[in-house]
Amino acid sequence: MNNSIKMAAILLASTALIAGCGKKKVEQLPPVAEGTEGEMATDPNAGTGQIVPGSQEDFLASVGQYGDRIYFDTDRFNVDTEDQTTLQQQAQWLARYPNTRITVEGHADERGTRDYNLALGERRANSAKNYLTSVGVDASRIQTVSYGKERPQAMGSDEQSWAQNRRAVTVTVQ
């Protein structure tokens, strides 16, 4: 109950944000994860100020800044309460666009060996996938891919950067 209230509030807030501003604000949306470059389809309407419903842009606008990703503790892959809130927001958007498919990208920080980190990224992506299916997203809509430690989001070699890099990012398949 609490969750859905919170979700509704966030959705309202982000809708208001988009409605109020158009292009300029859209450009200030969270940067797309480094790793998703190339996988994302280019939105033909980008730059017109219009967000195409069901697009990656729409998804990002809907789930809010960094709402496309969940974070993990070192060497862990469990989905905690905060992650559940994030994934529920994603699931709600996905429920509005039942034909949209997603890829969940699993990542690890640089402080692990390469092969193990590929396996760990798989685990994290699957944790997110499993939670999304548990809240009603059809498993057939969700692909996973692990990038291990190959695509860091934050470039530092410090705890703060590593915390940002231990993540599972949801990207729409256009």
Add this chain to the structure above:
Amino acid sequence: MKPQILAGKLLALLALLLMPLAVQAQPATPAAPAEDEPELVEFDTAKTRSIAVPALVAPAPADTPAGNTTALGRQIAEVISSDLRASGVFETSGPNGLRAITLAEVTTPQFDYWRGRNVEQLIEGFVRVGGDGNLTVGCYLYDVGNGNEVTRLGFNVPPRDWRRAAHKCADAIYSKLTGELPFFDSRIAYIAETGPKGKRVKRLAIMDSDGANHRFITNGQSAALTPRFSPNYKSILYLSYVDGNPRIYVYDIDAGRQRLITQSRNATFAPRWSPDGQTILYSMAVAGNTDIYKISATGSGTPVKLTSSPGIDVGGSFSPDGRQIVFESDRGGNQQIYVMNADGSNQRRISFGQGRYATPEWSPRADLIAFTRIAGDFRVGTMRPDGSGERLLTNSWQDEAPTWAPNGRVIQFFRTAKGTGKTSIWQVDLTGANERKLPTPVDGSDPAWGPILP
């Protein structure tokens, strides 16, 4: 009489070479730190022998597709000198700074001249072109102190393979003087890296053991990782994101083509060859759970699942006889090293030190397993196959993924720089001595050393 003296000197040399190893072979002393921190191997910096390598003589200078034999004589001497020096076991001089020798000297060295220059071992030789257009390279090793020939070798190679003749000569001399198996005439597959940390371009590349004959295999459009040369050097297993997902391919070097090792919708990674090249070991993640599988290298047959623990079982490396596999698993809570029979039976943990243990690689000499130990920093070390005798060979921020020289005496690994993420390939002797960076045209990671060339 002389052979006996020579034998005595060689024995003394061998004793000197083996001494550091013998010291380290002792079990851990009771005085070891309480937290069971493995010791960092202290190494003996004393060089053992001074070897002179004057340019090989070209008695009848002739042009070849690889250049004139006079130039080749000097270049071959440079490679021999460089190989032996890089092994860390020898101090070498020449060909630069040494006088030219005559053909007569190749079989009748002027020992007094070299004694006067504190040379203990002398390598002389010749290079000429035969009727078939191939090079004949003669290579002689002398003990200057005793005024004796120790060994002589001849190689017939196409001109383009002149470096191999040099490596083979260096290998023979290295083996003769150390009692170790050869390793110079071998190749390395690795990942060449360029670009900033967040956008690394990773290309499959190959090179000789000394960095020469470098060649890029992939163009970097999709990331390549973790290559492994097949034992016959005809193909390379590696991971590619070419279809957007991590999948293992086997790349045929001559044909320039690759194929998936197995059709699967799941991620496949951490590929390895069996020592006979007949079997491929790989790891596959199914619904987040990674296990180790094996499959015939021919591409036929069905995969055999070797592990089934709920967790990450990954990597793996066959023992040289192909009967056992050492691998990595977090089934006990975090990454540790396990050994199993090649059919998956009798799985048992062997690493019990402080921290996590990863990337085990069985020595081609069977006696040791190299690993990455993660306890804060990443360090490369070795332990016996029963887990005893753990030793750390390196001490840096992030040293990872050891690979063995064909003789099980030298280990390569890659080092990642804190902050920048820049990578480089390094080499260290089994004793922890003679750590040095390998020359690569760009950054390098994931080195995989192949066997002695066929």
